[in-house]
Amino acid sequence: MSGKAKRNGSADIKMSDIARHAGVSPMTVSRALREPSTVSEKMRRKVDAAVREFSYLPNRIAGSLSSKRSNVVGLIVPSIRNSLYANMVQAISDVLRANGFHLMIANSGHLLDDEEALVSALLAQRVCSLVLHNTTHNKRVRDLVAKTGVPVVETGNLPTEPLDMAVSYSNFEAARAMTAHLGRLGYRKIGFVTLPLRDNDRSEERRRGYFTALKELGLPADPTLVLEAPGGFSEGADALMRLIQIHPGLDAAFFAGDVLAVGALFECQRRGWAVPGRVAIASFDDLDLLRHAVPTVTTLRIPRHEIGRRSAELLVNRLLGASPERVRIDVGFEIVQREST
Amino acid sequence: MSGKAKRNGSADIKMSDIARHAGVSPMTVSRALREPSTVSEKMRRKVDAAVREFSYLPNRIAGSLSSKRSNVVGLIVPSIRNSLYANMVQAISDVLRANGFHLMIANSGHLLDDEEALVSALLAQRVCSLVLHNTTHNKRVRDLVAKTGVPVVETGNLPTEPLDMAVSYSNFEAARAMTAHLGRLGYRKIGFVTLPLRDNDRSEERRRGYFTALKELGLPADPTLVLEAPGGFSEGADALMRLIQIHPGLDAAFFAGDVLAVGALFECQRRGWAVPGRVAIASFDDLDLLRHAVPTVTTLRIPRHEIGRRSAELLVNRLLGASPERVRIDVGFEIVQREST
DNA sequence: TTATAGGGTGGTAGCGATACCAAGAGAAAC
DNA sequence: GTTTCTCTTGGTATCGCTACCACCCTATAA
Incomplete structure (x- = not known):
């Protein structure tokens, strides 16, 4: 009966509302929030006050659309359950978070066709980059990656011909x-x-x-x-x-x-x-x-944590402006001799 | 010196391009993609052909902004590393994916203040709902959840007073x-x-x-x-x-x-x-x-997998229109007597 | 034949932010 | 005192899509 429920918060406050209440222009609010140093002390205080008063949360969807920039990284692993990947995911998540990025995660269940579907879906969400555990991919995946030009890191193996960047061991x-x-x-x-x-x-x-x-x-x-x-x-x-x-x-x-x-x-x-x-x-x-x-x-x-950390660092650098270059990092491995042999 | 790199694909094709090439209006493309049944066979074929020709990926960011609907669920766990959560996350991820939703994941490291920051960040990304493992929260978290009105599931414990829905054991x-x-x-x-x-x-x-x-x-x-x-x-x-x-x-x-x-x-x-x-x-x-x-x-x-599955199902139902009602599901537990006792 | 309905299609106006450019206010240089 | 420059601020035009309404055309009823 209720039909489609409203999906968003009831009290949707937007930037222009904050601007009005602070007595400044929307642009000033936008700047005060993203680059506080480019705004005078006085303006910043007015904006901050209004933001706090209404617990305003900027709409990053609108921001992304407008700026054509996103702060979400897509990650595809064969299985979330597996603790090996979990270590890596944790490292990625930590580095990304420290740099203001978020992680959209999906698991392909080891199926190449599912990987393709997920890559499409993540790119449709306009993730700003991808981390893939696979190093063999469908043609369509390779095409999409090439066409969209998003930075990609592959982590599961050292591919002879990486899509873009690779961080792994052999x-x-x-x-x-x-x-x-x-x-x-x-x-x-x-x-x-x-x-x-x-x-x-x-x-x-x-x-x-x-x-x-x-x-x-x-x-x-x-x-x-x-x-x-x-x-x-x-x-x-x-x-x-x-x-x-x-x-x-x-x-x-x-x-x-x-x-x-x-x-x-x-x-x-x-x-x-x-x-x-x-x-x-x-x-x-x-x-x-x-x-x-x-x-x-x-x-x-296998330094799984390091793989995650360095992958994320490469992506963050690139997203922050580093020039694209094919990187292939071999993190190596180590034999740990113990009692069982 | 390349300055800020472009973040998005070079060949950015949009819906209106597809429309032009298919000889139909953008609205028809939009409909053909989202509700194919409302479009005539002929139109649908024209659209599909153009979509395939250009490997067009609709921009879901723009779609979300316009429709005020998002298909991303936010999840906060204390630690991604822990395999217990991993089981639950996998179940959530599977159910969501089957229904066309995605998962944005973050870990709070067991800190309530970090949880607050993450809830804010996820809500700023306009996730359509939240899964929280904690059942104790900062005041600000409670306020934000109440204000935005997004469906929430708590999974770590059976709270006496859930924010919204809860699926757990005691x-x-x-x-x-x-x-x-x-x-x-x-x-x-x-x-x-x-x-x-x-x-x-x-x-x-x-x-x-x-x-x-x-x-x-x-x-x-x-x-x-x-x-x-x-x-x-x-x-x-x-x-x-x-x-x-x-x-x-x-x-x-x-x-x-x-x-x-x-x-x-x-x-x-x-x-x-x-x-x-x-x-x-x-x-x-x-x-x-x-x-x-x-x-x-x-x-x-503890039926971790079931917790994840049912949490996701509750959310999906609600997002698909079910009327909001406080749910508190006790999935129970089972003592497994084995050799060690 | 005209009225009424209803499926299929298109036009228009946003969604809520940011980019870009213009303009005003002072400070520094002449 | 005028010019030039820098630092802030604001206005406007998108970003790519969807909601909503208007329209057309065919089909059925009166």
């Missing part, structure tokens, strides 16, 4: 390094549990790194040593058991996701297997958990 | 129930480790629930059985050790945060203490981890 090098590390420790039969490979360039790269390292170690690149598993504790446990069933001589397992690794570790605890006595366990991504588990777990430390 | 009842549960299992000296209490109504409520249950169990409400600890694995371990130092006879510890509980559990593993033989451990919030740890951990299952 999934390939990281997986290769950990595998080599295991080899150096003397393990010869090293299994690899990968996250789903479909539409996921990062997983693909990690597997490639694993195989490359095996070759470099002079070990056979046996495809049955590789298992694909969706993330999850049980899945990690399952994967390890299946690997060991196929390869009873397996002496180490490298998990491309930390939850998988911990799941496997718990399974070993349950069975009373010594880690690394019976089998060594290595993980990807330094979840806090891994440092506290018993035994503590060897892993790759 | 922190008080949950803590009370778990404490009672421990009493029922025969534990007599039950420690309680709380998260920081400052500016945090949820922590406060949980502690109150703990004390209430103790009283009901006829156990002494000894304040030295309560320890405050910031979240974290080590902090959980520390807290347990300190509690046991003060109370060597401690037979159970109830942790108001799951990470604390797991930290304590790991510490027990490290010392070779039997859980629950030496001390029982109970947790708050059903992190996946708790179901897989060894031993599995008794905890409170």
Whole structure:
């Protein structure tokens, strides 16, 4: 019955109202709010008083339309749930906020077509820039980005040909390094549990790194040593058991996701297997958990927070006027050797 | 020297351009895009063709200004990092997206004053509604919400007097129930480790629930059985050790945060203490981890995902025209009895 | 045949801010 | 004292879209 409800506040006060009550022109109010230094002390005080009196909130939608500038950054991650992304998102959010920007967030669920829809939607909202976790994109995404010219940062991997800017580590090098590390420790039969490979360039790269390292170690690149598993504790446990069933001589397992690794570790605890006595366990991504588990777990430390921070800094600089240049920052990674290997 | 860069796409195509190329009026384009059913087949085809030809993206900023309607929901959580919130955020994001809304997210870092600043900022962006995790707010926040009249959902606790709508469980009842549960299992000296209490109504409520249950169990409400600890694995371990130092006879510890509980559990593993033989451990919030740890951990299952989903559904309904009514949904909780108690 | 209705289309006037330019007031230079 | 310059302030024209109303045309009823 009520029909469409009014969407906005009842007492909609606008800048011209404030101007009238302060006895100045709207432009002076606008300036007093955005660039107080260009307005005389007296005017500023009048404006401030009126603003406070009515708890006036400038309408940034109108401001954006008029100035053709927006202060909202769009972010697309595969999953908001995943704590790895959460670390990065937090860092991005903090840097943006410190510079007066906001974050519009969306998750693509690892689907390239959904990414496309989200990019369109965010660009329609006229976000001033984008952060994408993917580094492989639909043609339409690439076209839209090129056409609109918004600054973009890709963060999930180091693309050979970034859309614009990229801040990441090399999934390939990281997986290769950990595998080599295991080899150096003397393990010869090293299994690899990968996250789903479909539409996921990062997983693909990690597997490639694993195989490359095996070759470099002079070990056979046996495809049955590789298992694909969706993330999850049980899945990690399952994967390890299946690997060991196929390869009873397996002496180490490298998990491309930390939850998988911990799941496997718990399974070993349950069975009373010594880690690394019976089998060594290595993980990807330094979840806090891994440092506290018993035994503590060897892993790759990826500076997720730094990725977020630097991505946001690049964007902010660019939005504040830095000249566009293709940047490709490799934040690197670090092998953290612990008790489990 | 490039000065301020242009913020928007170079090839800025607008609705009137599309209209011209399609040989129709701008209004017809607008309608064809938003309410295709009100436009004739022929017109629609002409418009669609032009839209595709230029990959036209309607400017939603202009649309929002004109229609005084926005499709962005603002969300403020204490911390994006925390996986509990992440679950809720994901659910919210999914429901909103399915209905064509977007999410602008910010974190308050548990500070009420920051919440105020963020609420102002989000309202200045003219979000069409708000989701707040806090249930205690500054006066200014309450005033702004009342004045603008945007729909609001509070999710962190069941407030006695909600701003508008609330979807949550009772922190008080949950803590009370778990404490009672421990009493029922025969534990007599039950420690309680709380998260920081400052500016945090949820922590406060949980502690109150703990004390209430103790009283009901006829156990002494000894304040030295309560320890405050910031979240974290080590902090959980520390807290347990300190509690046991003060109370060597401690037979159970109830942790108001799951990470604390797991930290304590790991510490027990490290010392070779039997859980629950030496001390029982109970947790708050059903992190996946708790179901897989060894031993599995008794905890409170809070339907975080459901909280997010129902919050978003309430908002969407209201935004789509449902009449405003104060709603207060108690999603409840569940005690999950596992090996650790 | 004329009246009445109703779907489909277009014209016009904002939405609430900012950009840009013009103009007034003093201060500094001649 | 006049000119020039700088510093503030104000007026006006958008920004790109949608609401609202007017109009036209066809269809059905009287």
